[in-house]
Amino acid sequence: MLKLWLAPHGLHVEPAVPADADAITRLHAQGFYRGWAREEFAAYIAGQDTPVYVACDKRRRIAGFAMLRLAADEAELVTIAVDPRWRKKGVGLALMRALFEDLRMTPARRxxxxxxxxxxxxxxxxxxxxxxxxxxxxxxxxxxxxxxxTALVMARDLG
Incomplete structure (x- = not known):
């Protein structure tokens, strides 16, 4: 069963697939000083406890992505990035709402x-x-x- 969440401007959010690793790597490098290697993203996409979500259009052009790590009753947002052309258009919010929805089906409580x-x-x-x-x-x-x-550590209960 395909998981799919609606996003603004004709986009939708769905789980990443192995073919997304190149686009995610490029997007991450645009948003962070030290981008990660393609192999790291490919490993996350393939991992069972490391869900990756992409916001994309129907032709699978990726506007943003978010990566989680699940451990027992906790989850960590490992990274999130939105293409500069899509910032301030609700893509980050759509990604976060999709992962909150998906986390409801896991043991994660925070x-x-x-x-x-x-x-x-x-x-x-x-x-x-x-x-x-x-x-x-x-x-x-x-x-x-x-x-x-400085990094701020933040948390939110999941309900």
């Missing part, structure tokens, strides 16, 4: 994430979705200028 303290757009989204700050990691994210950024 979702954690890390976000750069200076990522105002992401902090607004996570606040809107009910995440609260539970900690921080100073110097966690490398930056091109050599001054690492």
């Amino acid at each position: 979702l954690f994430l890390e976000v750069a303290a200076d990522n105002a757009a992401a902090l607004r989204l996570y606040g809107k979705l009910g995440f609260a700050r539970v900690g921080e990691r100073r110097g966690y994210y490398p930056r091109p200028d050599g001054a690492p950024a």
Whole structure:
């Protein structure tokens, strides 16, 4: 059975497939200073406890993706990225809502994430979705200028 969630602007969200690894790798490199290798994304897509979701159109052009890691009764949002052309159009929110819906079918009762303290757009989204700050990691994210950024650890109960 195919899982499918509606997203804005004619997009939809569905589980990633192995053929998505190249597009996800490129998209991640656009949004983060140190992009991950294609092999890492391929391994996540293939993993049973690491669901990956893509927001795409009917021709499977990917506008964004989100990756989870499941462990016992907890889940972690490992990374999320939206193509710069699709930002501020509800794609990130659609991805998050899809993964919340899917997490209802797992034992996970709490979702954690890390976000750069200076990522105002992401902090607004996570606040809107009910995440609260539970900690921080100073110097966690490398930056091109050599001054690492602090990561805020946030969590949300899943119900």
